[in-house]
Amino acid sequence: MSACIRRPPVRSISIRDRCSPIVIADEVNRANTKAQSAMLEAMGEGQISVDGHTHRLRQIRSIERVRDIRAACRRVTLAPEMASYIVALSAATRDAQGVRFGVSPRGSLNVAAMTRARALMQGRDFVMADDVRSVVVPVLAHRVCAGVDAGCGSA
Secondary structure, eight states: OOOOOOOOOGGGOOHHHHOOSOOOOOOGGGSOHHHHHHHHHHHHHSEEEETTEEEEOOOOTTHHHHHHHHHHHHHSBOOHHHHHHHHHHHHHHHHSTTEEEOOOHHHHHHHHHHHHHHHHHTTOSBOOHHHHHHHHHHHHGGGOEEOGGGTSOOO
């Protein structure tokens, strides 16, 4: 849920070391009940509780800016050829030998969204194949499950 990288010694962990300034809660219904409770507290009450202590969360002051960026991403053109390329990459994971579970259509949608964001960050209003190649593995790697021999579980 948070994007923390630092790992100080356990005796000196503070709330600042464990929380990122922005947290994106996706698919809350798939989280365990403790995580669901924490996310709902953060979203609903603007605070989190850790070890019996309550910490107020800083509110995003530039909510309009975030909305503007998301809208700009949606305006980035994804040509039919690029969409077909994304779909073909995802479909290839479902047909690949040694893959137990491939990428679903939702994975393709996530790649499309990330390619638009990358194009925008590169100063373009259209997606290129390089955008797709740049984001496809980071976006899809966790969505592919190799066969039993590769550690995906029993058949």
